[in-house]
Structures are given as structure tokens and as C-alpha cells.
Amino acid sequence: MFLNFIHACIFAAIMALLLNLETATTNCSVSIAENGNLLAIKEFDSAAYSHAEQLHVFIEETLQMASLQMADIDAVAVSKGPGSYTGLRIGVSAAKGLCFALDIPLIAIPTLESMASQANDAEVNFVIPVLDARRMEVYSSVFNQDMEEIRETKAEIIDENSFQEYAAKGKVLILGNGAQKCKETLTHPNFSFDTTVVPSAKEMAMLSYKKFKENNLENVAYFEPYYLKDFILLKKKA
Structure with missing residues (x-):
């Protein structure tokens, strides 16, 4: 002790x-x-x-x-x-x-963790930072009230089913320059949106x-940005 x-x-x-x-x-x-x-x-x-x-x-x-x-x-x-x-x-x-x-x-x-930390609504149960990617696609992650990441970063296409599992459990704040895409598509009353966060x-x-x-440092010689370049999503043809 x-x-x-x-x-x-x-x-x-x-x-x-x-x-x-x-x-x-x-x-x-x-x-x-x-x-x-x-x-x-x-x-x-x-x-x-x-x-x-x-x-x-x-x-x-x-x-x-x-x-x-x-x-x-x-x-x-x-x-x-x-x-x-x-x-x-x-x-x-x-x-x-x-x-x-x-x-x-x-x-x-x-980047998304830094964005999530801008949330200032104590009543929100989940914070979802979203960055605009292409067409209806965003980069997103999900954080709980304690600012702990509970879902990894993804590139995903927004549709009416996006993030519904979190809205079913409580209030969800979606913030960032990709929030406008979400606002136009997601209608559950537990969603709120802040398009001004950068x-x-x-x-x-x-x-x-x-x-x-915590001494949580990077190797200067080998560090590279996190591009998510492998995540290029296309909707399947019917």
C-alpha cells in the first residue's frame, strides 16, 4: 500500500x-x-x-x-x-x-476522441463523433458517459439503421462535420446533433x-497517421 x-x-x-x-x-x-x-x-x-x-x-x-x-x-x-x-x-x-x-x-x-471530449451535455449517455468522408460515409467512433471508447473507429455509410442500438439505450449526441448527414437520416427522438464541432x-x-x-509514446521513426484507407465501403448491388 x-x-x-x-x-x-x-x-x-x-x-x-x-x-x-x-x-x-x-x-x-x-x-x-x-x-x-x-x-x-x-x-x-x-x-x-x-x-x-x-x-x-x-x-x-x-x-x-x-x-x-x-x-x-x-x-x-x-x-x-x-x-x-x-x-x-x-x-x-x-x-x-x-x-x-x-x-x-x-x-x-x-482525432475522434479529441472531438468526443467537446461534448458538454451531462445528460447524454453516448457521444458519437463523426467526420465527413464521402457521399453518405463518415468516420465514427462511440464513447460512453465516462469518455471511454466502447466501439472502435469505423468508416461507415449512414442509413436509417445507423447507431440505433445506442438510441435504444439512452440519449445520443452525434457531433462533428459529419453530423449533418446523420441529422438528415436518423429520426429517433434520442438523437441530438451538433454540426459545429471541429x-x-x-x-x-x-x-x-x-x-x-502514462509514458504512452510513439516510435518517432515508424509512426504513421491513421488514415482508415482500407475502409472504402460500397453498397451491394441488388
Whole structure:
């Protein structure tokens, strides 16, 4: 018991300045957090996907806002996907480059988990973040009230039967830029929709700090984004 107490104290005492990069969708977002507490954030959501031009500028600006140097950063966290192929490549390439140059760890945050953490309705039983893919397809995952993932990430075509097993059990919040597709198709009264949510480096702050404390790190040399490229679904012909 005493040793467990000591380990808990050491775990709680871990301090970290983390740089968080979110480029999985149209939102180019950068934040710096200390022990999970946001110090500075810079983001811009544009359909033009200007990440290549803006990401490194935003990194410099957030460092200035937090009165820090790049050498002060203890680790870099990046949104790993699913999402835009180009956006993910830009974010991961930048993160890996910084980690190599500074010899610091890389942390990967699932994009849908970060989105789910934006849910602010305490009465919701399930949170389903959805990212627009193609036609009626979305990337989705399912989380319970405790923000535990209870169904893995999938690419799926939305129809009238989608997510019905969760609506039958309680209130379901579907959020993200794929929520409009769901809203047009799903009619169960237990569904609610938030089409305004986009992945942001703000929500990455606590998630990346948790992984840092757990030493849940990536291999910088071999890490690749989570594209879900194998999931290309076609409806069967009658």
C-alpha cells in the first residue's frame, strides 16, 4: 500500500510542457499546455486547407504567446486521424521533425476522441463523433458517459439503421462535420446533433498530458497517421 502511494505521488508530480498539433480537418490548430492546462492556442478553420502555410507560423506564435522557446517543450502531440490525408501528413511530418530535432517524445491523439471530449451535455449517455468522408460515409467512433471508447473507429455509410442500438439505450449526441448527414437520416427522438464541432488542439491538452504521464509514446521513426484507407465501403448491388 505504501509503495502504491509513493508511485501515485510520483505519477501526480510529473510536470510537462506539451505542444499539440491538430491538422486532421479544415481546422489548423496549435496549442501549448502545461500539465494539461492550456497556456496558448492559435487556430484557423478554413475550407482552403492552408495548413502547409500556417502550421509552423502558428507554432511560433503560440510559443511567443506563452513566453516559451521551442527548447522548453517536453513532447509534441499530434492528432493522428482519421481525417484529411493531406492534413494528417502535414501535421505528423511537422511533429516528427520537431521530435527528431529536439530529441523529445511523440504523442498521438485519436482525432475522434479529441472531438468526443467537446461534448458538454451531462445528460447524454453516448457521444458519437463523426467526420465527413464521402457521399453518405463518415468516420465514427462511440464513447460512453465516462469518455471511454466502447466501439472502435469505423468508416461507415449512414442509413436509417445507423447507431440505433445506442438510441435504444439512452440519449445520443452525434457531433462533428459529419453530423449533418446523420441529422438528415436518423429520426429517433434520442438523437441530438451538433454540426459545429471541429477537432481542436484545445481539447488535446488534457489527453496528451495523460498519455505523457502514462509514458504512452510513439516510435518517432515508424509512426504513421491513421488514415482508415482500407475502409472504402460500397453498397451491394441488388
